[in-house]
Amino acid sequence: MGTLDLKSPEFWDRGAVDKELRRVYDICSGCRRCLPLCPSFKVLFDRLDVDAVDGDVEKLPTRDAKEVVDLCYQCKLCFNHCPYTPPHRWEVDFPRLMLRARAADARANGVTFQDRMLGNTELIGTLGRLAAPLSNWMNELAVHRAFLHAVAGIHRNRALPKFYRQTFSAWFRRRARARIARARRACRQAGCPPQIKSRSFIRARWSTTTPRPDARPCACSSETAWTCRCPLSAAAACPTSTAARWTRPRR
Secondary structure: OOOOOOOOHHHHOHHHHHHHHHHHHHHHHHHOOOOOOOHHHHHHHHHHOOOOOOOOHHHOOHHHHHHHHHHOOOOOHHHHHOOOOOOOOOOOOHHHHHHHHHHHHHHHHOOOHHHHHHHOHHHHHHHHHHHOOHHHHHOOOHHHHHHHHHHOOOOOOOOOOOOOOOOHHHHHHHHHHHHHHHHHHHHHHHOOOOOOOOHHHHHHHHHHOOOOOOOOOOOOOOOOOOOOOOHHHHOOOOOOOOOOOOOOOOO
């Protein structure tokens, strides 16, 4: 597998990285179990199957080996599918090898503008959100898409996500406040004490109360209160007498 120690000189040696890439590519070419998982494997096998290469990883051009690395987006599905991961003697760890190759290339050649920009999703999301809906309108213009294609490397035909002014966290907080307000109204309607503030308390109360085996629903059919307080409490038909108390059944 090679070293994965960042402090080791071998980790950053591009010659050692290329050698390890070709070793793993050769193993993957003989297995091909991960072919449908991601574009990296499809491109790898397509490049290996051309007549000029004919399955020999030593003949694989460097640009094709790098293309496989660039197409990996670290989903790590291949690690779960691969039968040769450590502790197997072949020690194939495809996702970590892709990270190592990218790190070694970045140290040698620097990080491109495209990677710096597209890697900062927080900045892109903030700018797009503040400019919405103008940003969405511009992303539909052919001139603007041609500019992004030339400068940022975003293909002009790539479907881009929409930007929205309201963030998910703001929407979630607003929704949570509305749910708490509804829970308070439900508490007042159910007659629970005013110190009960959350619906979660009601759910916890309902889930922890267990009805008595001999308890029967009260004749008043009280569905809003936990404990029946009807005038029949002194009668034998009502289980809320001093001898027995009926609590709402577990839902």
